[in-house]
Amino acid sequence: MFIGGTYTTSTLLEWTMSKLIKHPSVMKKLQEEARREAGVIICEENLQKLEYLKLVIKETTRLIAPASPVAASKATYARRDHNGLRCIGWNHDPNQCVGDRKGPAYWGESPEEFLPERFLQTKVDFIGQDFELIPFGAGRRRCPGISFGLAVVEVALANLVRDFDWRLPGGMRLEMTECVGLTARRDVTLLAIPTIVSAGQLD
Numbered sequence: 319m320f321i322g323g324t325y326t327t328s329t330l331l332e333w334t335m336s337k338l339i340k341h342p343s344v345m346k347k348l349q350e351e352a353r354r355e356a357g358v359i360i361c362e363e364n365l366q367k368l369e370y371l372k373l374v375i376k377e378t379t380r381l382i383a384p385a386s387p388v389a390a391s392k393a394t395y396a397r398r399d400h401n402g403l404r405c406i407g408w409n410h411d412p413n414q415c416v417g418d419r420k421g422p423a424y425w426g427e428s429p430e431e432f433l434p435e436r437f438l439q440t441k442v443d444f445i446g447q448d449f450e451l452i453p454f455g456a457g458r459r460r461c462p463g464i465s466f467g468l469a470v471v472e473v474a475l476a477n478l479v480r481d482f483d484w485r486l487p488g489g490m491r492l493e494m495t496e497c498v499g500l501t502a503r504r505d506v507t508l509l510a511i512p513t514i515v516s517a518g519q520l521d
């Protein structure tokens with residue numbers, strides 16, 4: 319459970335930061351929201367106001383699915399144990415067992431694009447009801463740590479984007495290759511330079 323809870327959350331956070339650095343306009347929009355709404359201490363009440371932050375995290379899980387290897391290994395197990403009940407439609411390919419995350423039938427003409435706003439136009443959620451997006455699995459073996467994991471990522475991300483601007487070290491190109499181990503981690507660890515934002519820039 320400790321491995322399942324720490325590797326998954328850190329993988330999701332690292333990928334979310336990578337996506338944001340790769341997409342400066344999304345980063346800017348998120349920073350504006352965090353600097354306007356997050357307050358001095360990012361508590362539960364202020365987190366509720368960070369709507370764009372939640373869209374950004376959801377969109378990252380659509381494109382990356384940090385725990386797909388976990389789900390894939392369990393899919394095999396569940397298929398054997400429960401006669402395939404939990405895995406209807408999926409197999410234990412890490413790319414498929416967490417939903418049809420890039421299928422144009424669900425995600426329109428630009429399924430590969432990092433576009434958090436797409437979730438403003440759909441009711442699809444990622445908690446296990448909509449099978450096109452199940453980064454936490456689905457059914458009786460679904461991740462029991464969803465709320466905790468998301469809260470950790472939301473608080474950490476809100477702090478990182480509210481208090482710092484981010485850039486890559488001079489001349490570095492941001493690699494976005496996945497490497498499958500316990501989780502779908504980045505092949506190359508994210509290296510980014512923070513510049514602290516002065517108090518005057520925060521609302």
Ligand code: HEM
Pocket residue numbers: 319322323324326327330384385386388389392393452453454455456457458459460461462463464466467468471
């Ligand atoms: C954002 C981070 C997380 C993601 C993306 C994630 C994803 C997943 C996935 C895909 C599964 C397999 C579900 C299935 O086969 O249907 C799983 C299982 C599990 N997760 Fe998470 N998880 C996260 C955070 C956590 C945290 C924080 C904890 C605990 C504090 C946790 C505890 C577990 C446990 C115990 C299982 C096994 C459940 C079972 O076999 O019945 N996870 N997780």
